[in-house]
Amino acid sequence: MTMIDVQNVSKWYGEVSALNDVSLEVGPGILGLLGPNGAGKSTLLKLMAGQLRPSLGSVSVLGREYIGDHRLYSSIGLCPEQDALWDEFNGRQFLTCMLRLHGWETRDAQRRCDELLSMFDLVGAQNKRVGGYSKGMRQKLRIAQSFAHNPKVLFLDEPMSGLDASSRSLVADIIRDLGSQGVSIVVSSHILHEVEMLTKEMVVINQGQLRARGNVYEIRELLHDHPLQLEMTVSDPRQLSKALLDCEHVVRIELSDDQKDRLTVFTRRQNQFFEDLPRILKQQDIEIERLHAEDEDMEAVFKYLVH
Amino acid sequence: MTHLKMLWTLSIITAQRMLRRKSTIVLTIVGLLPSIQVFLWVVGLHINMTPYGLFLQFLSSYYASLFVPLVAIFLGLGVINDEVETRNITYTLTRPIHPAVVAAGRFLGHYIVAAGVVIVCTIFVYLEGMIFQFGDLFAKIPVLIGACLFLSGGLLACMGVVSCLGTTWRRFAILGSVVWLIFDNVFALIPFDKVNALSIKYRMLASSFDSLPQAIFTLAPIEPGSLMMNMLVFLLIGALAITYMAWYLIQFEIVLSGSDASG
Numbered sequence: 001m002t003m004i005d006v007q008n009v010s011k012w013y014g015e016v017s018a019l020n021d022v023s024l025e026v027g028p029g030i031l032g033l034l035g036p037n038g039a040g041k042s043t044l045l046k047l048m049a050g051q052l053r054p055s056l057g058s059v060s061v062l063g064r065e066y067i068g069d070h071r072l073y074s075s076i077g078l079c080p081e082q083d084a085l086w087d088e089f090n091g092r093q094f095l096t097c098m099l100r101l102h103g104w105e106t107r108d109a110q111r112r113c114d115e116l117l118s119m120f121d122l123v124g125a126q127n128k129r130v131g132g133y134s135k136g137m138r139q140k141l142r143i144a145q146s147f148a149h150n151p152k153v154l155f156l157d158e159p160m161s162g163l164d165a166s167s168r169s170l171v172a173d174i175i176r177d178l179g180s181q182g183v184s185i186v187v188s189s190h191i192l193h194e195v196e197m198l199t200k201e202m203v204v205i206n207q208g209q210l211r212a213r214g215n216v217y218e219i220r221e222l223l224h225d226h227p228l229q230l231e232m233t234v235s236d237p238r239q240l241s242k243a244l245l246d247c248e249h250v251v252r253i254e255l256s257d258d259q260k261d262r263l264t265v266f267t268r269r270q271n272q273f274f275e276d277l278p279r280i281l282k283q284q285d286i287e288i289e290r291l292h293a294e295d296e297d298m299e300a301v302f303k304y305l306v307h
Numbered sequence: 308m309t310h311l312k313m314l315w316t317l318s319i320i321t322a323q324r325m326l327r328r329k330s331t332i333v334l335t336i337v338g339l340l341p342s343i344q345v346f347l348w349v350v351g352l353h354i355n356m357t358p359y360g361l362f363l364q365f366l367s368s369y370y371a372s373l374f375v376p377l378v379a380i381f382l383g384l385g386v387i388n389d390e391v392e393t394r395n396i397t398y399t400l401t402r403p404i405h406p407a408v409v410a411a412g413r414f415l416g417h418y419i420v421a422a423g424v425v426i427v428c429t430i431f432v433y434l435e436g437m438i439f440q441f442g443d444l445f446a447k448i449p450v451l452i453g454a455c456l457f458l459s460g461g462l463l464a465c466m467g468v469v470s471c472l473g474t475t476w477r478r479f480a481i482l483g484s485v486v487w488l489i490f491d492n493v494f495a496l497i498p499f500d501k502v503n504a505l506s507i508k509y510r511m512l513a514s515s516f517d518s519l520p521q522a523i524f525t526l527a528p529i530e531p532g533s534l535m536m537n538m539l540v541f542l543l544i545g546a547l548a549i550t551y552m553a554w555y556l557i558q559f560e561i562v563l564s565g566s567d568a569s570g
Contacts, residue, residue, distance in 0.1 A: 050401070051400070052560045053560060071403045073401050073402055073403040074403040078397065078401045082394045084393050086324060086395060088323075088324045089323075093323075100316050101313070101316065101317065101402040102403060103309070103312075103313070
């Protein structure tokens, strides 16, 4: 069942193209929207959430288009990326107001508010002004308001931003629970790990175009196929490079001209590399000072997918 | 019916937000400054006027000429502008509320607070004078009611103008408001009826039931008593402002950086 239907959508800001002929169908459950900064994922999310109008193409949610249909928002929730809240209110008042703007009666809103504050572990801070909340608490409040009114479709823009480990786990549980209840959830992020916590189904976007769609294992494969770049500072880089070149998974090695103790290794299988490296270091009696993965994030995969 | 209910809900929520801001408290204190002059009269410090005379003087030279435009600029500029700048507009535009209702609700919420501040300050200064010496109290009460009406009416018009300026020229809105204020005063001074009619200040002064002393030298005589006609004009300006802001929000798009684009 298609809940969000994006058909041949393009979006321009003046002469700058933010999205180019994007088509996407989303059903119930959680879909990750991955892409580096400036890829166009926020534009796509805002188009799907009705915050922007497409320059070309159409966006429909639950079979309806946004233009002139503000009532559609009663079935939609949005957690914006920007750190904006009504700082004049306390947490309870903010959530209650959000619900009242959905037409809820004050008593029902208060009851729902109790549930949400408890769910997000914000009961202790409910009477504190939102302006005095920590970044993590503000993020939890933003997520709470997005689905307070029980929407059928939910858009979350970088929902894990600013959350500590325990809050991430809590929020991930809540979002997964919503997804299992049949809510269609689109989560935008530029960090693979964050999306992995929530879903296996994801879309990769870069330079305004959809580059890949699949489950997390397929995306991970792409990551494995793409040579991982590791920068190392060792006592004898030349000896280490000779030893590493015997490994099948090492694609190439670059020695630094400026810093004689430094080398950069490109490997196709990082797990294998990290298994082999300690053995080689011990055999060759080489000391290592520093090991840094240059592109161990999605940025590398996005580049790989583009080129 | 739903629209009216949402309009009222949004207005009340907006008013509650405004009341929690320090700027509202500061404005109220500024509005109560004339009471100091009444106090000086009480202690006999060279104030050659009765408390009622002082009250009329305040209406003309302080509330109509200075305080109402000041409140309009401080509270009116943010009706749409503040929400866009802070990106809080997302929360109202992603509710099942028509953008026109959002514009009207935001404006009404700001206006409720602004009018409340102006009326409370005016009544406070009136009561202060009444306590000390007003003579025939009940004969003066219609003047107070008329004053509250024309000040709140003038405030509606001023906020309408200023909120439109804030919506259109966000960064230059304060400058634009000051320029408008100068023009409004100049139009009040020029001795031609048709030019005077363009001035909100002139219309406020001309709405009083009692003749007001001239705050600054003017060539234009101000005849009192046209309250109803001027109130209609004020309402019309407020309605036009809401229509403009509604049109703006209907076309509104939130762009990546959080700034906006229209059209």
